[in-house]
Amino acid sequence: MTATDVRLAAGQRLGGEVVDWLTSGTRDERFIDNIFAQMCIRLQRAGIPVKRASLHVQINHPQWLGARILWSDGMENSEINRVDYDVGSRSEFIGSPVSEVYNGADEIRENLARDPALGRQHGIYDDMRAQGLTDYVAWPxxxxLGKRHCVTFATDQRGGFDHAEIGALKRLLPVLALVSEIRIKNRLARTLLETYVGPHAGEMVLAGATRRGSGETVSAAIMICDLRDFTKISDNWPRDDVIDLLNGYFDAMVEPITEHGGEILKFIGDGLLAIFPLSQPGACENLLHAVTGARQAMAALNARHAEGGRAPLRYGIGIHVGDVMYGNIGSRTRLDFTVIGPAVNMASRMEALTKQVGRPVLMSRAFAELVEGPFALERVGEYPVRGFNDPIELFAFEG
Structure with missing residues (x-):
């Protein structure tokens, strides 16, 4: 048996239990960061002197490109840091070993114990030398479909990783790829559903509520918001400016809604539909807090528009309460997870009445009677509502 054969055999034995654990012992763990931390701890117990490790994954979340999962000696859990889409222009990424791997390198190996002037020049290597690390390796x-992520390992062992240890770490890569892809795709599926249908609806879809007509009846406070004069704006403004305007408007409206426990179910052009389930304590009060936050955010947005010589944006909000059917509606091959029912229709009609009444926020008596706390609700009278036999008593809220 040659020396190479001996080294390969040693590498296959070393860490074999960790490979077996990754293969069959992680099926009940949902999160890759937990698996990664346990993997590193098990590598140490197997005699592989890992002191630092990181897993870099691209997830393509609407707000961030991916994440870095970092583990260091003594940590029971990994640390997760989000990576923004502009990372490619940052000095900490340009020329880094991770960027080299993403750009096609099959392996990056750096002897951290030698004179820094003789090695690769990057801040990450200086940081690791300062931590007393002696050897570093990164692999794709x-x-x-060729999606490329990156894993790194470092040690403080004198002389760095030996051949058997490098062989053992390489044996992990195919299994780690399979284990991480499953978890990342699960996270991506959850992220996409949260992004496009909302967190609660996303959970229901993942739990199997995918059949047309399936759903549940939910008692909820309903909020429908619409931007005023959008047709005129979209006809006269450049396309990119219109998109920026809508994104700024939706940021101002949506962030307070989600912050106070509401769920955005749909964007309809320049409008949105949100619900606050009455199963949540203080749902109606939370909705009004969200309206107040949105009003403040819109005032700040309009102040910025004024600096650029743009007219202020105006909006109308209709608020009602009632039972809604919450579930799958659509054709056999294309479904929408949303809410329907007379209560939704009433909220929509009330939003339209904000133009006639001249008040930006209108709510029904049914909703107003459920509100507790010091909210200034002003009765503005009874108004006929298209599609409903009886007029509705309306209240205004200035926030």
């Missing part, structure tokens, strides 16, 4: 992790 390949997922389906």
């Amino acid at each position: 992790i390949f997922h389906t």
Whole structure:
């Protein structure tokens, strides 16, 4: 047996239990950061002197590109840091070993114990030398359709990783790729559903509520908001400016809604539909707090528009309460997870009445009677509502 054969055999034995654990012992763990931390701890117990490790994954979340999962000696859990879309222009990424792997390198190995002037020049190597680390290696992790991620390991062992240890770490890569891809795709599916249908609806879909007509009846406070004069704006403004305007408007409206426990179910052009389930304590009060926050955010947005010579944005909000059917509606091949029912229709009609009444926020008596606390609700009278036999008593809220 040659020396190479001996080294390969040693590498196959070393860490074999960790490979077995990754293969069959992680099926009940949902989160890759937990698996990664346990993997590193098990590597140490197997005699592989890992002192630092990181897993870099691209997830393509609407707000961030991916994440770095970092583990260091003594940590029971990994640390997760989000990576923004502009990372490619940052000095900490340009020329880094992770960027080299993303750009096609099959392996990056750096002897951190030698004279820094003789090695690669990057801040990450200086940081690791300062931590007393002696050797560093980075490899690509390949997922389906050529998607490329990155894993790194470092040690403070004198002389760095030996051949058997490097061989053992390499044996992990295919299994780590499979284990991480499953978890990342699960996270991506959850993220996409949260992004496009909302967190509660996303949970229901993941739990199997995908059949047309399936759903549940929910008692909820309903909020429908619409931007005023959008047709005129979209006809006269450049396309990119219109998109920026809508994004700024939706940021101002949506963030207070989600902050106070509401769920955005739909964007309809320049409008949105949100609900606050009455199963949540203080749902109606939370909705009004969200309206107040949105009003403040819109005032700040309009102040910025004024600096650029733009007219202020105006909006109308209709608020009602009632039972809604919450579930799958659509054709056999294309479904929408939303709410329907007379209560939704009433909220929509009330939003339209804000133009006639001249008040930006109108709510029904049914909603107003459920509100507790010091909210200034002003009765503005009874008004006929298209599609309903009886007029509705309306209240205004200035926030």
